[in-house]
Amino acid sequence: MNPVAIVGTGQTRHARARDDASQAELVREAAARALEDAAIEPRDIDAVVIANMELFEGRAWPELWVGEAAFAAGKPCVKVATGGTSGTSGCIAGIHQVASGLFDIVLVVGFEKHSEGHTQTGMTLTDPYWDRAVASGAVGNFALSVSQYMAERGTTERQAAQVAVKARRNAARNPYAHLQMPALTVEEVLASKPLAHPLRMLDMCPQSDGACAIVVASGTRARKLNPRPAWVRAAATRHEQPFIGDIERRLATMRTLREAAREAYAGAGIGNPLKELDVAEIYEPVSYAELAWYEALGFCEEGQAGRLIEEGVTEMGGELPVNPSGGVLSTNPVGASGVIRVAEAALQIHGRGGERQVDGVRTALATGYGVYAWADAIVLADRP
Amino acid sequence: MIRESAIRIPFRYAAGGAGSRFLAALRDERRILGARCDGCRRVFAPLRSFCSSCGASPLEEIALGPGGRVEAWTARADGTVFALVRLDGADTALLHRLVGLPGEPRRGMRVRARFAAERRASILDIAGFEPEEGASA
Numbered sequence: 001m002n003p004v005a006i007v008g009t010g011q012t013r014h015a016r017a018r019d020d021a022s023q024a025e026l027v028r029e030a031a032a033r034a035l036e037d038a039a040i041e042p043r044d045i046d047a048v049v050i051a052n053m054e055l056f057e058g059r060a061w062p063e064l065w066v067g068e069a070a071f072a073a074g075k076p077c078v079k080v081a082t083g084g085t086s087g088t089s090g091c092i093a094g095i096h097q098v099a100s101g102l103f104d105i106v107l108v109v110g111f112e113k114h115s116e117g118h119t120q121t122g123m124t125l126t127d128p129y130w131d132r133a134v135a136s137g138a139v140g141n142f143a144l145s146v147s148q149y150m151a152e153r154g155t156t157e158r159q160a161a162q163v164a165v166k167a168r169r170n171a172a173r174n175p176y177a178h179l180q181m182p183a184l185t186v187e188e189v190l191a192s193k194p195l196a197h198p199l200r201m202l203d204m205c206p207q208s209d210g211a212c213a214i215v216v217a218s219g220t221r222a223r224k225l226n227p228r229p230a231w232v233r234a235a236a237t238r239h240e241q242p243f244i245g246d247i248e249r250r251l252a253t254m255r256t257l258r259e260a261a262r263e264a265y266a267g268a269g270i271g272n273p274l275k276e277l278d279v280a281e282i283y284e285p286v287s288y289a290e291l292a293w294y295e296a297l298g299f300c301e302e303g304q305a306g307r308l309i310e311e312g313v314t315e316m317g318g319e320l321p322v323n324p325s326g327g328v329l330s331t332n333p334v335g336a337s338g339v340i341r342v343a344e345a346a347l348q349i350h351g352r353g354g355e356r357q358v359d360g361v362r363t364a365l366a367t368g369y370g371v372y373a374w375a376d377a378i379v380l381a382d383r384p
Numbered sequence: 385m386i387r388e389s390a391i392r393i394p395f396r397y398a399a400g401g402a403g404s405r406f407l408a409a410l411r412d413e414r415r416i417l418g419a420r421c422d423g424c425r426r427v428f429a430p431l432r433s434f435c436s437s438c439g440a441s442p443l444e445e446i447a448l449g450p451g452g453r454v455e456a457w458t459a460r461a462d463g464t465v466f467a468l469v470r471l472d473g474a475d476t477a478l479l480h481r482l483v484g485l486p487g488e489p490r491r492g493m494r495v496r497a498r499f500a501a502e503r504r505a506s507i508l509d510i511a512g513f514e515p516e517e518g519a520s521a
Contacts, residue, residue, distance in 0.1 A: 019386060058391065128397045129407075130430065133507045134479055135466045143458035144468055144479075151456075151491055196466075197459040241436045245468050245477035246428065 001099040003219030003384045005229035008038025009343035009350075014178040014210030014331045017115035023057065024069040026211045027111050030336075031070045034107065034213035037352075038225055045215075046103035048072035050079045051090030051110035052335035055122035062111075070109045070213070084283060084328075085237070086110060087212070087338020088368025088376035092235045094216040095378075099232075104218045110339035111211035119207055119334075130243060138285065139204065141244060141372070143196035145251040146288045150198060152252050153291075157198060159306040160287040161189035164202050164329060166315060167284070171326025173355040178208040178331040189287075203287040210333035212340045219384060230346035230364070230380040234267030236260040240373040250373055251289070254296040257367065257375035261297045268379035270363070273298045273320075274313075277379075278361040279348045280322045281341040283369040284329055290322065293367065297377075316358070324348070324356040338376065341366040345380050402433040405445070407505040414499045416450060416510070418474050419443035429474040430507075436476075448473045450497040451516055457482060457489045465489060469513050483512030 010033025012018070012026055021029065027050075035042065048070050052062040059065065063072070063079040070077075080090040087110035094106040123137045135141075149155065168184045171177035184202075192202040215225075222229040238256035241247055247255075261273075270276045282297070284290035291305035299320060300308050308314055314322035323329075325344040328337050345364035347353050362383075368376035399407055402419070409415045417431040423440035429448050434441035449471035456477075457467040465485060468477035482489050483498060495513035503509040 128395070129399055129403055130507055131479065134481065140458060140460065140466055144456045144466060147458055148456035148468075148491070194461055196461070197457075199458075243436070243476075243479070245479050246436050 002101050004095050004098045004232045005217055005219065005222035005226070005384070006214050006232070006342065006346040006380065007217045007222050007226040007229050008034045008040070008215035009213070009347055010034030010037055011176050011212040011340060011343060012210045013176050014208045014333060016178065016206065016208065018113065018209035019115070023062070023111065023113055023116070024066045026113060026209065027066040027109055028069040030111070030211035030213040031107060031109050034215050038215040040105065040215065040225065042071040044105050045071050045075065045107045047076040047097055047106045049090045049094045049106060049108045050077065051081070051086040051108065051339060052079065052112060053081055053083060053086060053122065055125055056119045056334065057113055057117040066111065070107060082370050082374060084285065084334060084370030085338055085368040085374045085376050086335045086370065088283070088341060088366065088378065089237060089338065091214060091339060091342045091378065092237055092376060095232050095235050098216050098218050104221050106216045107213060108216060108339060109211060109213040110336035112333035112335040113209045114207035114333065115209050127242065139199060140196050142286050142289070143199045144244065146286065147198060148249060149251040149288060149292055152249070153303045153305070155288065155291055155306050157190060158186060159291060159309055160203055161186040162309045163284070163287040163290045164189045166309070167323060167327045167329035170316060170324055170356065171330035174325050176331070177326040178210070179206055179326070180330070199286065205285045205328045205332040208331050208333040210331065210336050212336040212343050214339060214343050214346060226350065228350050228382055230349040231382070231384040233379040233381045234264040235378045236263035236267070237376045238374065242372060244372060247373060251292045254292055254373065256373050257293060257296040257369065257377070260375045260377040264377040264379050265298070268381065270379065273365070274300070276363060277320055277365050278363050279324065279345065279358045280320060280365040281325060281344040282322060282327070282365070282367045283338060283341055284323070284327050285332065285369065287329065289369065297365070297367070321358050324353065324358055338368040341368065342378055345378070349380055349382050400433065402431045406431040410509040411503040411505045416448045416471060416497060418446050418448040418471070420446050426475045427473060428476050429471050429478045446473065452495055452513065454482070454489055454491055454493045454495055456491065467513065469495060480510060481512040482514070484514035486515070
């Protein structure tokens, strides 16, 4: 694999409804900022990857309608649509295109405008016989796994609420974040509306409108374009069987994320992720998921995730800050969310994190989670 | 400016060979069919045409349940209870609903399929899983 780095990032202001912008304008807002950040011109882009879940907006071929906004007209362009992992898998696709030597510069743009369609309908368009007829949708599906995980690990509602609070407080330092709640308390999370036992409203991510873009460059170009390129040390992806009942104790084992992380750490030469990573941007659509991911990502032993959040290990000032951006719990335009994870991880290495910058970041992790337990893991570093 | 619109989309989906046999057995015989893989020795619910673990095909057809255990559950605000039920004889769980509960369900509780009076070759020909006679909720 040829050396690859992320040299620029750009994202929109994310909100419940960006009625001020069309899908194309939203994509252009993020793409233009990424080009500006990388100090490149549209003609420098060799190829474009679009990440989006078109069922949510109910408009076919997003790469057609927003491609030109991402400077794709007349260039190679593909779409990645793998649910929550759309963004991270889109980034990995762009990374592979450059790593192969096929292209020097690839622009990856993820977007979603949940306010324009009906996300729950899109989520319900699952297998018509076994899933759709009984129950489908993000909340209930997660709730089943969460109740099992809680019972096995002894995780408390309070520990999950602490994750929810950390996310929204961190988001208050991120000018692009959707839910910025600097004064949110654990008690307010625990008092929020019950959705599906044991999940409450503030345990869940919001639905956001937004877009995010990254500029992926070959080694030679990267050194010229950015004084501190975010080098891709490893990228791994795993899919899973379709039916939740087939997967052994899904959230407790989380074999896809566990395996993707194991492969990525091996590729990046990481033995102790808690000590060797400086920051992590992980895809946590539910408060409880972040705790389960701590274990799957090897930040702690099984059953110790609650202790990590209680002791502040993953807070901004902790040993391994997790989601300085506020994470998916604060901002979730699905097709963009994975790109945001990678962009935020790259931003931390670029040293352009503003108020959410963690000091001295040299190694960063970005992860994706999508559909029924698909997972991506990407390790970025300040050296190739 | 916002343009509002709604689309009604009709579909027709084929259940396939294994799915059709499963649904016919539910409707006509009140039997829940599963599949045993000779390769990895796992038993899947519902019946399927190839192994979800090792990919082997074809699989042996066997009857499961109608009793089983609750592996995980969640309750919606309207009181509907969804669960993963591991049928007797199966290694995987079936996603379905719990019905006729005297109180809050618990993991590991014994349940039994309650078949719908009017059956239409749907997974909802099982009206839900109810606590087994003598099982404490």
